[in-house]
Amino acid sequence: MTLVAAGALGWGIYHYAYEHFAQRAADQKPSKPVNINDVLTATVTALTLIGAVLAGLYAYRKQLLAEGDAHRAEASQLADRYTTAAEQLGHDQAAVRLAGVYALARLADDWAEQRQVCIDVLCAYLRMPYEPDASGTSHRVGEREVRQTIIRVIRDHLHQLDAPTTWCSYDFDFTGATFDGGDFSRIHFLGRVAFDRAEFSGDAITFYGTVFSRGVVTFADAEFSSGTVVNFANVEFNKGVVSFEYAKFNGSLVTFNYAAFNGVVSFVGAEFSGGTVTFVRAEFNNGAVGFHRTALTSGSICFDGARFLGGTVDFNGATLSGGTVGFDGTRFSGTTFDWGPLPVPTSA
Structure with a gap:
């Protein structure tokens, strides 16, 4: 089917070129016969240009599809990192929760589209019930260090207004x-x-x-x-x-x-x-x-x-x-x- 379409396009261009050169030859005094080589050259040139344009369009579309696939793969990976970090923040062991804090901060740096969401999660952690008294029944070992780490992470992202991963405007x-x-x-x-x-x-x-x-x-x-x-x-x-x-x-x-x-x-x-x-x-x-x-x-x-x-x-x-x-x-x-x-x- 593609070959038939290409053949039809070539014939159409050849016919148009022939008519063009025939008209030019007839207008000359005295009139001259049509130079078939000129017709063929024009036809080949036109077909080459059209082929180049179509190839460019195809390559561009292929690139868009590839970028879309890459973006979807990256978004899926970032979503998986978010899920893992959120699970770590809810862990019973303070060391795992600390890992979740750093993981979420790194994710916020890498995922500008969802940076506010990552910041909201860190802030939400600080809003959770907290018993600072070690003798309290709801006190969690290591919890103060986790919370202080969140504060330090937030502070470290708010020092420079023009840093690539600044959180100042959030x-x-x-x-x-x-x-x-x-x-x-x-x-x-x-x-x-x-x-x-x-x-x-x-x-x-x-x-x-x-x-x-x-x-x-x-x-x-x-x-x-x-x-x-x-x-x-x-x-x-x-x-x-x-x-x-x-x-x-x-x-x-x-x-x-x-x-x-x-x-x-x-x-x-x-x-x-x-x-x-x-x-x-x-x-x-x-x-x-x-x-x-x-x-x-x-x-x-x-x-x-x-x-x-x-x-x-x-x-x-x-x-x-x-x-x-x-x-x-x-x-x-x-x-x-x-x-x-x-x-x-x-x-x-």
């Missing part, structure tokens, strides 16, 4: 997670980050020098337990919303010293009971800072040396039944305040 959901220590320092979050209802207890947790940009950062209903040190020093909150709404600061030390707030910062409904929250030399720049309905029953909030540059600060509806709020050396420039129950600083 979302992280730590809602309800328990953190008994951890290092999130000097990293970049560009997406949505949720620590809602998270519990910070035990060893120190640091966000020193971390940059939260262009997203929503929420610590709503989070609890900072007694004796815990949480370090937000030199943190930058840029062009987004930072929420500590209804968070509970119970006997903890939480520092925002030298932090830069550029956007909306809300401590609405937060409870300060014992401990200290410091904003020493922090900068609030042309944003809205809300302490509306904040309750301070003991402990202290310190704004010593802080700078408020434009924007609004709202303490309306706050209750001050104990503790202190300090503004020594604080500078105010073009800022609108509602002091609520707080005494107006002499420098305001």
Whole structure:
């Protein structure tokens, strides 16, 4: 069938070429006979070009099919790796769970299309019930090391914005997670980050020098337990919303010293009971800072040396039944305040 089609195509081209050269020969004065060699040459040339085009199309289609097969094989392999890593994360032995953490992190680096899914699984692991007390009935041996490893893996992927396998632009959901220590320092979050209802207890947790940009950062209903040190020093909150709404600061030390707030910062409904929250030399720049309905029953909030540059600060509806709020050396420039129950600083 192919030979018949090729023959018919050749005959058609030969006939067209013959008519073309015959017309040209007839138009000449005096007229000349048709040069069969010219007709044959034109026919062969046309057939060669058509054959080359068809061969190219065939090769291209074959390549597409091969790439499709390779892509499907790769996707199947990646899916198998995901299944294996997920099974390892659910294993009873901590060493196997650790292997699952590293396997899932490597998979996230290799599988950009499903990177967010891999990150979600790691975050989901941190959200699972956790008993840090070794004497507790639900305590799992080695579990703390597994969780700290997840935090380190996440941190290591958030240092460089332009790294080929960076996770900076992805979302992280730590809602309800328990953190008994951890290092999130000097990293970049560009997406949505949720620590809602998270519990910070035990060893120190640091966000020193971390940059939260262009997203929503929420610590709503989070609890900072007694004796815990949480370090937000030199943190930058840029062009987004930072929420500590209804968070509970119970006997903890939480520092925002030298932090830069550029956007909306809300401590609405937060409870300060014992401990200290410091904003020493922090900068609030042309944003809205809300302490509306904040309750301070003991402990202290310190704004010593802080700078408020434009924007609004709202303490309306706050209750001050104990503790202190300090503004020594604080500078105010073009800022609108509602002091609520707080005494107006002499420098305001």
